[in-house]
Amino acid sequence: xxxxxxxxxxxxxxxxxxxxxxxxxxxxxxxxxxxxxxxxxxxxxxxxxxxxxxxxxxxxxxxxxxxxxxxxxxxxxxxxxxxxxxxxxxxxxxxxxxxxxxxxxxxxx
Amino acid sequence: xxxxxxxxxxxxxxxxxxxxxxxxxxxxxxxxxxxxxxxxxxxxxxxxxxxxxxxxxxxxxxxxxxxxxxxxxxxxxxxxxxxxxxxxxxxxxxxxxxxxxxxxxxxxxxxxxxxx
Numbered sequence: 001x002x003x004x005x006x007x008x009x010x011x012x013x014x015x016x017x018x019x020x021x022x023x024x025x026x027x028x029x030x031x032x033x034x035x036x037x038x039x040x041x042x043x044x045x046x047x048x049x050x051x052x053x054x055x056x057x058x059x060x061x062x063x064x065x066x067x068x069x070x071x072x073x074x075x076x077x078x079x080x081x082x083x084x085x086x087x088x089x090x091x092x093x094x095x096x097x098x099x100x101x102x103x104x105x106x107x108x109x
Numbered sequence: 110x111x112x113x114x115x116x117x118x119x120x121x122x123x124x125x126x127x128x129x130x131x132x133x134x135x136x137x138x139x140x141x142x143x144x145x146x147x148x149x150x151x152x153x154x155x156x157x158x159x160x161x162x163x164x165x166x167x168x169x170x171x172x173x174x175x176x177x178x179x180x181x182x183x184x185x186x187x188x189x190x191x192x193x194x195x196x197x198x199x200x201x202x203x204x205x206x207x208x209x210x211x212x213x214x215x216x217x218x219x220x221x222x223x224x225x
Contacts, residue, residue, distance in 0.1 A: 034213070041218075042218055042219075043113075043199045043201070043216030043217050043218050043219050044152070044199070044201075044214075044216045045216065046213035046214065046215065049213060087152075096142060096154045096157055096165050096167070097142075097152075097154065097214070098154065099144075099151055099152035099153075100151070101151055102151075
């Protein structure tokens with residue numbers, strides 16, 4: 001699986017939007033971009049995934065660059081419950097998830 | 110519907126012993142994957158089972174093994190425990206069919222194993 005690069009940590013003020021970046025310059029045409037987050041003392045939680053087009057769901061939005069070499073997870077209004085480690089993962093058909101170190105998001109009240 | 114259930118939540122074992130962890134997937138999910146999480150190595154893939162067959166395997170020694178039953182429940186076993194096996198062991202379930210890259214996994218809360 002191709003590698004992803006994320007900042008180690010980010011901070012955001014509560015109720016403001018958060019943009020979490022992910023670089024994946026070696027992405028292949030069949031790699032899906034998945035985002036998971038892990039809250040303290042819990043297992044990872046699915047957030048969103050996409051292939052080429054931008055995606056929206058009730059939790060977040062995923063913006064994928066036109067060349068697919070980067071993507072951004074957007075939390076529209078950060079809450080204290082969004083404080084977690086966010087993982088950006090590339091996954092090909094038949095392969096398992098390989099988690100990187102992720103981005104630790106701190107939400108400031 | 111019920112989520113992924115892992116038992117026990119916490120476990121303390123002595124070096125040299127063996128341990129068995131259990132995972133009950135979401136109803137209807139046929140794929141179960143196991144991950145080890147440690148502060149130093151992060152989340153690492155152990156293996157995946159689908160319809161009672163191991164479909165994928167990570168880079169772990171043979172002391173780590175697993176199996177899946179006909180009801181999709183899965184167990185993983187670690188024999189001859191070492192101090193370095195202390196970790197959070199996570200189980201994840203998914204439908205397992207079709208294009209795996211296009212569906213998400215649901216994780217359990219994990220089993221915290223401490224080897225002393």
